[in-house]
Amino acid sequence: MGKTPAPNSKQPPTQPQYNRKSKRRIQFRRILLICLASVFLGGCWDNHELESLAFITVIGIDKGKHNNLKITYQFFTPATESPKHSGVHKPLVTTFQAPSFGVAENIANVSSDRMITSQQLKVTIISESFAKKNDVARVLEGMVRSRSYRRDILLVTSLDDASDTIRANLSKLGSTSLDFIENMRNQHTFTGFLPVETLNDFLIANESGDTLAFTGLVALNKQSSSGESTNQSENRIAGQFPIKNGDDPLQYIGAEIYRGDRAAGRLTGQETRIVLLLQRKIGTFLMELPDIHHSDRRNTLLLRQIIGPRIRAHLDHGQLHFIIHVPLDATLDSTTAEINYVQDTKQRRLLERVFDQKLQHETVKLLHRCQKEFRGDPIGLYPAIKWRFLTEKSWRQFNYTKHFNKARFIVQYEIEITNFGKQRAPFGAQ
Amino acid sequence: MIKDGHISSMQLIAIMLIIIIGKGLDSAILILIHWGHSAPELLMLVGEIGIVTIVALQLPLFKDPNKNLIDLLIDTFGGVMGSLFGFSLFTSLLLDLAMNVYYDIEQIRVVFLPTTPPNLVLFLSIVAMIIPAYYGIEVLGRTNLIMFALMMVVILSLIAISFTLINIDYMPPLLGPGIPQLLKQGVLHSGFFGEYLVYLMLRPYVRSYRSFRNSFYIIAGISILFGAIGLVIIQLVFPYPIDDHLFFPFIELAKLIYFGRFIQHIEAVYAVTWLAVTFARLSLLLYVLSLMAASVARTPHFRRFAPSIGAMIYYGALLPPTLSDAIDFKDIMLEKRGFPFYGGIAILFLIVGYLKKWRNKPNGGQNPSAEQQAAPDAATVQP
Structure with a gap:
């Protein structure tokens, strides 16, 4: 006959009790780990209020x-x-x-x-x-x-x-x-x-x-x-x-x-x-010039760069040539010339050419100043020729700055007036 | 065979892409920039296509779903030589991981915790690597699927945002140091993508050979595409040699993002994501190292190796005195000098593996082997 266990004696834990205990232990360990990690990973050394x-x-x-x-x-x-x-x-x-x-x-x-x-x-x-x-x-x-x-x-x-x-x-x-x-x-x-x-x-x-x-x-x-x-x-x-x-x-x-x-x-x-x-980094800007017919009257254009400039370069017997074409969109911002630029296409073209020539002249002048005074290219025209060089060695041997300082330029602006603001005809037009 | 559950092909792709693409987010990428000059993407293409070809040729040897790379090395070369080769691959991957940990610790130091003792950061990082490795491949697979989604969102958004920063004129000269140099350095730096070995270790966790094989091509395609795009973007924002002078091109790129006065310091978002992806990547590599160690030791209890491998990584990461030394160690020792050795193992395995496969074919060899001759007899005597 086997002995029956006393009612108040310790019972060996059953399987579910074991599972519950071990689960609690695992949970406790996980919480402890998260708390410890948050303490260490908080970066207390570098903490600044x-x-x-x-x-x-x-x-x-x-x-x-x-x-x-x-x-x-x-x-x-x-x-x-x-x-x-x-x-x-x-x-x-x-x-x-x-x-x-x-x-x-x-x-x-x-x-x-x-x-x-x-x-x-x-x-x-x-x-x-x-x-x-x-x-x-x-x-x-x-x-x-x-x-x-x-x-x-x-x-x-x-x-x-x-x-x-x-x-x-x-x-x-x-x-x-x-x-x-x-x-x-x-x-x-x-x-x-x-x-x-x-x-x-x-x-x-x-x-x-x-x-x-x-x-x-x-x-x-x-x-x-x-x-x-x-x-x-x-x-x-x-x-x-x-x-x-x-x-x-x-x-x-x-x-x-x-x-x-x-x-x-x-x-x-x-x-x-x-x-x-x-460099194609400009959005809009205002430019003003005297009128071609009346030097005391003024025309102002709001110039807008929508398309970037087209810069081409080629070597001719060791001489570097740049051909720069800059298209610009323009709005007639103000005019005191009393000329109907909206409907008179010929006058409009004349006005466009005046601004073209002024910018061309200033650009060429600046490029020559860069060659003589700064002895280098601040604009960054080099990609026009650099794409032709496939290796760094050949590009270094070319010596771009030396070629730039002797380069020749053809600059062409193409301004097109496409907008005339809110006024169809000039003040006082018949 | 080490049993540790199964992962889907999508999870496998996520794991591998985190391991390979994640590498581009730390200082290791400087090796490609340094040798590829203004054409790092071409150097990467040469190197990665080389290793992808070797691994792709090895794939048919992995039809048995019960064997990983080390198992097959032992099968192919015998117990002693196979274990020796397996141990060599383990050592190279261990050193590679130690250097990766060093790069990431340095990046954490620079970006997040400049005055926290680096040894403590390193210790906590190793602990953070060991814990996920203990949970096994199924948990890693599921977690990394989420991490992969996070990584792709960050990379794609970074690519999209960087379009405002790039200057296409920084691209030439297109061939950088020249084709001969690119080919030579590309072959020498194939070891940069040594993580493809990890793929061969994960064979037992994918059910079918077909999905294992197809996943590989998807992984190779995506990692080559994103790797090339990433390198081109770095070149177009920081033209050579500026990018070669930086330690953390990814973070510097993110720091340049400027949306005006009201949305600033976007790099914080990228840096935190990078941190999460980095730890996912490092824990995956530690897991694979544990598998390799267990396979070499011929024991199924791979988890028991994780803490001791973690300790080895800890000490390995303490060895380089500076980040520049760590990059040089990886470049010269692990890639240029080490790759001919473990790349040689891969090629030898390829040759011997195919030879054995050919000989084991019923009509492949001239005379059937003793085993093949015995097999039908054994079948007949069985009841």
Whole structure:
């Protein structure tokens, strides 16, 4: 006879009880694992609260003392927090001397409790005086190496000290100083006055050796008299426009050409437009010329680039020839000539040819200036001939810059007026 | 044979495409850029078509659903030589994975965690690789199907968005360093796509030979197409030699995306997706290494190898002092010098495998082998 187990003695667990226990154990382990993973994968070492960071939005580079860089930081300050100066929100700007960008962040922290970060940096302004005497590409190399700098930072050259330029940037129309520059960047396709050249574009042009790098140009509005003598308002650079009581004391127009890492010369607003036209980077722009019949009357066209320019190149006994054809669509924006350009096709064609010839003349003049003054191609015409070279070795042996500086150009613009605005006939037409 | 469930051909395609295309998202791609100059896509085509051809020729040897690559190596070359060859392939894949882990850890350091100790990130990454490997091929197959969808959405959107950044004039010279150099370097860098060996290890998990074979051609076609498009886009955004000077072209490309003031820092989305896809890829490779180790050791318990392989990867990833050294190690040791060895094994296996297959055919050899002669007798004596 076997013994019956006592009613209060321990029963061996049945199979379902085992399963339940082991399931609970597995669940517990999984939850523990998830908790541990969330602790470790949270990246506690790199944790930064938003309140503990200071975001740099604009950097200025000037020549400092003792082989240092004079670096100016403009910090992002919310509009509600920034101090007001004559009713305008004044951003926080600080200037100091540092040997490099990396060290600059540490030095800036001497007087700032927040950790300096360049993650939101949008613009770098280099003073022209610094760019003429120093190797800009090598200075900027420090930017691309650091993890916190992006390659899409807008590069601008300032005719004045970068620190003065940054401090002067105070829009009266309510834009923060950063918004002002961003708005200028975004509206370049409507004026063609300012090239949007990023750090990436600059380094690509510089390292390729085929083209010359360039940046936009900015200067303080000094109401200089030098620009007033020129007939064409576009043939000026930043700082030469006599604007009284404008929105911002800064003027963004023109470009600075760099050769061999250093500033080599300036392009006027009109020359910048031509460069952008040939690069197919322009949207629309207004151009005005005196009327062919009455020199005191004016015609203004709104030119629109719909199709890119057709650039062909060929070698003739070692001589490089470029044939450039630029089609443009136009709208008659305003006219005081009292000629019915809508219905008089012959007059319309004449008007188109006048604008064609003016742009052709200016383009050829610019190309010759590039050959003689800059000794290189800032436009980037090289693809027209580079496609013929199949290997890098043969392209290097060709020496494009040498050929470009002796090249001949045939430039042809083809403007077609397709729109006449809201007015069918001119005022006072019979 | 190691039993670990079955996966569908779609899951197999997803797994392999994550392994091969995912490679283009880390610094390994610099090897192709460095040697292909302005024509990295042509170098990739030469190298990948070479290895695809070798693997495609090997496929008919994998009709037996119970045998993976190591099993067949042992069958073909005998226990000692087969195990030795299998171990050589295991070692090369292990070192390759260790370098891949190093690239990805460096990318994590640069993008996400600059001050976190890299050893800790490495340790956590190895743990994150081991855990999915424990769950087996069926879980990996299902998970990676989702990961694959995620990866394709990211890659396709990146391709679409990059059209605003590309400059077609950065394309020439079309032949980069020249055809002879491209052919030479392409053959030498066939080992860049050594991950195709993984495919041969996954044979037992696909039910039919036909779907196994067809999946391979789909994988090869898609990876060649996307690989070439990816390399061309990098070249058109960062023309040579700029792209050769970067460590992380994929992240730099994503960082250039700019939609105006209100939509910025899109790279964060790409970086997080890259992280998820990377861990999926690394855990798959660890799983396959465990399978290889178990196959060489002739044991079905492959899971027990995962922690020790993880430890080996950990120490292997600690060896290179810098990312540049890790890239050079992969380029020179694993591809240029190593590939003739394990590429030689693949070719030897191909030759000997076909010879044996031909001899085992009833009318293939002149004299039927002893086994073939014994087989009918054995059949007759059985009840």
